[in-house]
Amino acid sequence: MSKTTRSYLLLVLCSAIWGFAFVAQRMGAEHLGAWSFNAARGLLGALTLLPLIWLLDARAGISPHQKLQEWKAVIGPGAFIGAMFFGGQSLQQLGVEQTTAGNAAFVTGLYMVLVPIAGRLFGHRTGALTWVGIGLAVPGMFLLTWTGTGIGMGDLLCLIGTGFWTFHILGVGRIAKHVDPIRLSVTQFAVLTLASATVALVVEPAPFNGLLPAAGAVLFAGIVSTGVGFTLQILGQRHARASVAAMIMSLEAVWGAVGGALLLGERFTARGMIGAALMLGGILVAQVPGRAEREAGRGVGRASVRAEDEPEPESVEGR
Numbered sequence: 001m002s003k004t005t006r007s008y009l010l011l012v013l014c015s016a017i018w019g020f021a022f023v024a025q026r027m028g029a030e031h032l033g034a035w036s037f038n039a040a041r042g043l044l045g046a047l048t049l050l051p052l053i054w055l056l057d058a059r060a061g062i063s064p065h066q067k068l069q070e071w072k073a074v075i076g077p078g079a080f081i082g083a084m085f086f087g088g089q090s091l092q093q094l095g096v097e098q099t100t101a102g103n104a105a106f107v108t109g110l111y112m113v114l115v116p117i118a119g120r121l122f123g124h125r126t127g128a129l130t131w132v133g134i135g136l137a138v139p140g141m142f143l144l145t146w147t148g149t150g151i152g153m154g155d156l157l158c159l160i161g162t163g164f165w166t167f168h169i170l171g172v173g174r175i176a177k178h179v180d181p182i183r184l185s186v187t188q189f190a191v192l193t194l195a196s197a198t199v200a201l202v203v204e205p206a207p208f209n210g211l212l213p214a215a216g217a218v219l220f221a222g223i224v225s226t227g228v229g230f231t232l233q234i235l236g237q238r239h240a241r242a243s244v245a246a247m248i249m250s251l252e253a254v255w256g257a258v259g260g261a262l263l264l265g266e267r268f269t270a271r272g273m274i275g276a277a278l279m280l281g282g283i284l285v286a287q288v289p290g291r292a293e294r295e296a297g298r299g300v301g302r303a304s305v306r307a308e309d310e311p312e313p314e315s316v317e318g319r
Helices: 003-028 034-061 064-096 101-108 111-122 128-145 153-175 181-203 215-237 243-248 252-266 269-286 292-298
Strands: none
Touching: 003 064, 003 101, 003 243, 003 252, 034 064, 034 181, 034 215, 064 101, 064 153, 064 215, 101 128, 101 153, 101 252, 101 269, 111 128, 111 153, 111 269, 128 153, 128 269, 153 215, 181 215, 215 243, 215 252, 252 269
16 A cells, blocks of 8 residues: 555545544533533543654654753744634534534535635635635535524534634644644643633533533544544645645545434435535535646746645644
């Protein structure tokens, strides 16, 4: 098996884990408040990645002073990334309480279309195929989420949360190139944990009281989706083209719908299936590499292509 093929298989597994995480979130919402769930999930995610950092540090043989400097470097950027992560994850979990896992997965998947649009604020170019993708995704979202009188509250919360995911992804794309990405991820999970625990203690009537019956969902979301999923993403993207990797990871929307059907008995209406198909088509079309990326991949005109022109798609741990 070639390195590229192995990378793509790892990314397929990663997308499946993240898709089924929506089912875990839906199940956890039956016992835990949104912020209690996210606090527990963030803590487990951070604790899962710490041994990986220790292993990588030991393998690289870096000194204690270097380790300290690496941690200091991620504090400031991690605070911003963590704030965006907290906003997106909070709205997503609140939304999942009021909609299906499949709907939440597909609506959240719109970040793959919104990222290149928002990237224009930073001077990124938006290709024609991105606009085609938007033209497919927007009516698809309408068909999937429209209830006859308006978009359901759960879907609306997930949609607003997509704005946070968009700027989270853009921030990660800029920051992760200059700091240790795994330490950055641990930092954002720490911010999620602290912020979510604080809000839970203030607004939830019985924070963390349902932790035991929700243990399975929390363990999957925290350890498998966050810890294992993030590691698979790192390993998978080492030998994969960014555009292809993004397409594969966007399949989490499909896996979310599959998981909802298998484990929660959720079903799409005919209109919803058409809407989901249009949204998935729009997400995939938006990730087709533009001319600059294709030329860069062939080694043509590398000197004239800036990395900022075609932002490398990232994904959200544990969506």
